[in-house]
Amino acid sequence: MTTAEETADGENMPWDEVTPEAARRLLVAAVEAFAERGYHATTTRDIAGRAGMSPAALYIHYKTKEELLHRISRIGHGKALEILEAAANGPGSPAERLADAVRSFVRWHAGRRTTAHVVQYELDSLDAEHRAEIVELRRKSDAAVRRIINEGVQAGEFDVPDVPGTTLAVLSLCIDVARWFDTKGRRTPDEVGELYADLVLRMVGTRT
Amino acid sequence: MTTAEETADGENMPWDEVTPEAARRLLVAAVEAFAERGYHATTTRDIAGRAGMSPAALYIHYKTKEELLHRISRIGHGKALEILEAAANGPGSPAERLADAVRSFVRWHAGRRTTAHVVQYELDSLDAEHRAEIVELRRKSDAAVRRIINEGVQAGEFDVPDVPGTTLAVLSLCIDVARWFDTKGRRTPDEVGELYADLVLRMVGTRT
Numbered sequence: 385m386t387t388a389e390e391t392a393d394g395e396n397m398p399w400d401e402v403t404p405e406a407a408r409r410l411l412v413a414a415v416e417a418f419a420e421r422g423y424h425a426t427t428t429r430d431i432a433g434r435a436g437m438s439p440a441a442l443y444i445h446y447k448t449k450e451e452l453l454h455r456i457s458r459i460g461h462g463k464a465l466e467i468l469e470a471a472a473n474g475p476g477s478p479a480e481r482l483a484d485a486v487r488s489f490v491r492w493h494a495g496r497r498t499t500a501h502v503v504q505y506e507l508d509s510l511d512a513e514h515r516a517e518i519v520e521l522r523r524k525s526d527a528a529v530r531r532i533i534n535e536g537v538q539a540g541e542f543d544v545p546d547v548p549g550t551t552l553a554v555l556s557l558c559i560d561v562a563r564w565f566d567t568k569g570r571r572t573p574d575e576v577g578e579l580y581a582d583l584v585l586r587m588v589g590t591r592t
Numbered sequence: 593m594t595t596a597e598e599t600a601d602g603e604n605m606p607w608d609e610v611t612p613e614a615a616r617r618l619l620v621a622a623v624e625a626f627a628e629r630g631y632h633a634t635t636t637r638d639i640a641g642r643a644g645m646s647p648a649a650l651y652i653h654y655k656t657k658e659e660l661l662h663r664i665s666r667i668g669h670g671k672a673l674e675i676l677e678a679a680a681n682g683p684g685s686p687a688e689r690l691a692d693a694v695r696s697f698v699r700w701h702a703g704r705r706t707t708a709h710v711v712q713y714e715l716d717s718l719d720a721e722h723r724a725e726i727v728e729l730r731r732k733s734d735a736a737v738r739r740i741i742n743e744g745v746q747a748g749e750f751d752v753p754d755v756p757g758t759t760l761a762v763l764s765l766c767i768d769v770a771r772w773f774d775t776k777g778r779r780t781p782d783e784v785g786e787l788y789a790d791l792v793l794r795m796v797g798t799r800t
Binding site: 553 | 631768
């Protein structure tokens with residue numbers, strides 16, 4: 385995976401919430417470096433170099449490499465939670481909201497798979513306090529999906545013997561898209577989203 | 593993830609097919625190091641050190657770090673293929689064989705998740721020729737599962753509009769167990785296998 389490919393894939397999140405511009409550029413460079421070489425093989429010098437900056441300039445914005453990973457993880461998991469809560473709180477039946485959650489979550493993991501890969505796989509590299517914060521965001525994401533499934537069961541629309549286990553499987557299926565999705569492959573993110581929405585509605589015992 | 597934890601989890605594959613003993617110990621050390629720090633952050637010196645050997649002793653068995661990764665990947669993917677083909681060629685209805693494939697594949701990814709993590713996530717670190725060999729093993733694994741699903745469709749037992757897409761989703765669901773499975777969590781590998789077998793039978797439009 386190279387920077388050129390990533391740009392071609394339209395993978396670079398704007399990260400507009402990160403200011404000033406130098407801090408944003410460093411964050412984008414860190415996402416690329418972590419995805420390509422892994423967190424432990426990346427130095428702050430590598431990240432500064434990718435961003436066309438000096439190590440000293442990096443330290444103005446980020447004290448440590450872990451601070452960069454934490455910032456990336458918080459924004460990435462925050463976005464995932466936002467997507468799932470929007471679906472959970474949206475209009476429509478539980479089946480419609482569950483399909484909507486899956487479609488949007490798959491699109492995010494396919495379209496932003498470099499970021500998704502870093503935030504999903506480098507959790508163990510965060511320090512204890514930051515890790516706890518991210519685990520809490522993931523718990524809330526899980527709760528948003530579980531809530532839709534519970535509502536479907538209560539409404540008699542879904543038949544789900546194991547709600548927590550099914551919730552975990554639904555999220556896992558969508559997250560793993562970041563591992564296998566290939567922008568040069570035969571399916572678009574929207575097509576994978578449609579396929580997965582159908583499969584998940586089958587998993588919860590309803591059919592579209 | 594530490595060596596001590598891995599041993600406690602019973603994660604170390606015996607790797608009995610690797611001889612002599614020094615070559616096997618080096619392979620086990622490489623799996624641990626790659627899983628813990630990533631391929632790029634690991635040196636052959638780290639691997640030799642973990643195995644209690646000198647770098648010179650390592651070079652007797654493996655010329656490069658990539659050769660170690662290739663060996664691990666070939667054995668790991670070979671085992672995955674063996675599991676899936678055994679299920680595909682086994683007795684019973686397509687539903688029984690598909691459930692069996694899912695149960696065994698989940699058990700493997702939960703029980704050997706350090707190995708699974710390395711072989712599933714470090715594919716890009718292999719050189720072109722070795723990567724092609726592993727991609728071919730994965731294609732055969734995919735074909736084994738697709739064959740069961742096709743047989744179920746032909747027998748009128750399954751209702752699957754998109755067989756290749758559903759095959760991909762089934763494998764992806766099982767593979768991602770290696771990312772989230774926690775030996776200290778509330779579910780055993782067998783329980784996850786049962787849950788997933790039920791969910792997959794729902795995905796293919798049949799119910800147990």
